[in-house]
Amino acid sequence: MPASNFTAVRRQYLVRTLVVMAIYIAGIFGASYLIEVVGVARPLAFVLALVPGLAMAGMFYNTISMIAATKDEFMRMLAVRQQLIAAGFAMALASVWGTLEMFELVPHREAFYIVVLWAIGLLVGQLANRITHGTWGECP
């Protein structure tokens, strides 16, 4: 049954998400403390600073794996659509911000904020799916 299969896929996705987010949060606080307070220097500082970024990369891999494992083709299409909207949303805003920043019209923001835009874009994607296809979709 797709329901049980989908539940298994969802469960795996959620577990992986929790693990990745835990690594991300621990990586942020760990690197901040060890580099800025303790004063850990290169090359260890470089490795510590890589951890949260790689955790986010894991999140994207997790999402792609979840989509690939979703057997229901309609739900899979909605998930892909949601991801495309989220990516477009994030890159469009980042591009606009980057141009404004280049001319010093807005303050500098670190590049990792694009992940926040992507997360907001996921909500936009869900809303778009609801409007055009009548369902929010099952995928986050």
Next chain:
Amino acid sequence: MPVKNRLRVLRAEREWSQQQLADALDVSRQSVNAIETGKYDPSLPLAFRIADVFGLPIETIFLRD
């Protein structure tokens, strides 16, 4: 090319719910609803599965709009 289908009529004739049809097709209820309302055209493999479930030729279920 726009495609219409007779899914809702065929399902009603058999007095199946969307969930029952979804279970038979191994898809979500939302998928059945999206196909019935014309918001989603199924892939060819899924269209053949639908034809098998109803025991009808695929061209009697999916028609040119």
